[in-house]
Amino acid sequence: xxxxxxxxxxxxxxxxxxxxxxxxxxxxxxxxxxxxxxxxxxxxxxxxxxxxxxxxxxxxxxxxxxxxxxxxxxxxxxxxxxxxxxxxxxxxxxxxxxxxxxxxxxxxxxxxxxxxxxxxxxxxxxxxxxxxxxxxxxxxxxxxxxxxxxxxxxxxxxxxxxxxxxxxxxxxxxxxxxxxxxxxxxxxxxxxxxxxxxxxxxxxxxxxxxxxxxxxxxxxxxxxxxxxxxxxxxxxxxxxxxxxxxxxxxxxxxxxxxxxxxxxxxxx
Amino acid sequence: xxxxxxxxxxxxxxxxxxxxxxxxxxxxxxxxxxxxxxxxxxxxxxxxxxxxxxxxxxxxxxxxxxxxxxxxxxxxxxxx
Numbered sequence: 001x002x003x004x005x006x007x008x009x010x011x012x013x014x015x016x017x018x019x020x021x022x023x024x025x026x027x028x029x030x031x032x033x034x035x036x037x038x039x040x041x042x043x044x045x046x047x048x049x050x051x052x053x054x055x056x057x058x059x060x061x062x063x064x065x066x067x068x069x070x071x072x073x074x075x076x077x078x079x080x081x082x083x084x085x086x087x088x089x090x091x092x093x094x095x096x097x098x099x100x101x102x103x104x105x106x107x108x109x110x111x112x113x114x115x116x117x118x119x120x121x122x123x124x125x126x127x128x129x130x131x132x133x134x135x136x137x138x139x140x141x142x143x144x145x146x147x148x149x150x151x152x153x154x155x156x157x158x159x160x161x162x163x164x165x166x167x168x169x170x171x172x173x174x175x176x177x178x179x180x181x182x183x184x185x186x187x188x189x190x191x192x193x194x195x196x197x198x199x200x201x202x203x204x205x206x207x208x209x210x211x212x213x214x215x216x217x218x219x220x221x222x223x224x225x226x227x228x229x230x231x232x233x234x235x236x237x238x239x240x241x242x243x244x245x246x247x248x249x250x251x252x253x254x255x256x257x258x259x260x261x262x263x264x265x266x267x268x
Numbered sequence: 269x270x271x272x273x274x275x276x277x278x279x280x281x282x283x284x285x286x287x288x289x290x291x292x293x294x295x296x297x298x299x300x301x302x303x304x305x306x307x308x309x310x311x312x313x314x315x316x317x318x319x320x321x322x323x324x325x326x327x328x329x330x331x332x333x334x335x336x337x338x339x340x341x342x343x344x345x346x347x348x
Contacts, residue, residue: 001295001299008295009288012291015294016287021294021326022295
């Protein structure tokens with residue numbers, strides 16, 4: 001018996017679920033999830049996955065907490081302003097659940113390091129806030145064959161899809177390349193309703209848990225979009241594209257490139 | 269004549285409320301092989317009203333339910 005009585009109580013609401021049980025909770029304890037970005041999406045995902053008892057959680061970010069983050073990035077508290085986001089988020093994850101191993105990775109992911117980082121994990125949550133990194137995460141996960149959850153939010157809108165590389169549509173099957181810089185405003189330019197970060201990040205956490213448990217139907221081959229102003233949810237069916245430049249039959253992208261090379265280069 | 273039921277493990281869950289009594293039942297069942305029998309002792313009231321139903325939903329078989337002199341219930345579960 002690997003769990004103490006306290007741990008059985010901690011995970012009791014999982015264990016009593018028919019679809020989870022003791023075996024399922026053990027799968028969660030053995031799982032390794034990487035969260036890219038400790039911001040609006042990554043923070044709620046990190047807290048819920050820590051609470052669920054995901055045995056090893058890596059969390060990557062190279063930013064520090066700014067007071068403007070606190071309106072939605074719920075792992076960071078007022079006293080954390082100025083602290084590294086991964087340090088702040090890790091402390092909250094360990095406070096929720098001391099059973100788990102948290103790996104804070106304070107770094108900027110780019111073409112030359114991302115594959116080595118994600119390779120150690122069973123599932124990746126994309127909680128990034130920019131298109132170049134979203135494409136980088138997609139391409140790297142496809143190349144390393146690691147399932148991941150894509151997510152994005154802006155204003156009142158959110159979108160998410162789960163990708164099983166080689167088996168379901170990838171982000172690049174749907175969106176061929178990043179939009180031109182400044183074509184889409186960022187959250188800092190356009191604003192975002194704080195609570196939708198939680199709506200989307202927790203969907204991503206649920207997808208990670210479903211994947212770990214092997215239950216239900218993952219959000220694959222579909223893009224879930226919602227508009228919180230009208231509270232409309234829509235699931236758009238998708239298909240893998242044979243001519244996808246990264247997961248298609250004759251991929252033209254076989255090596256990673258940094259769309260935001262300047263930003264990445266600055267850190268080295 | 270009925271064959272006597274061979275009980276592999278008995279779990280006394282007197283004083284254990286819902287849902288931890290179900291958690292301990294599931295933990296005890298996980299340690300058994302298919303076909304083996306677990307006896308659980310459940311308090312009267314919510315425990316006896318809830319736990320057997322949850323056990324049935326997971327496809328295990330309830331072989332017997334009988335109330336004991338102290339009011340608690342003995343329930344025999346055959347693992348699916």
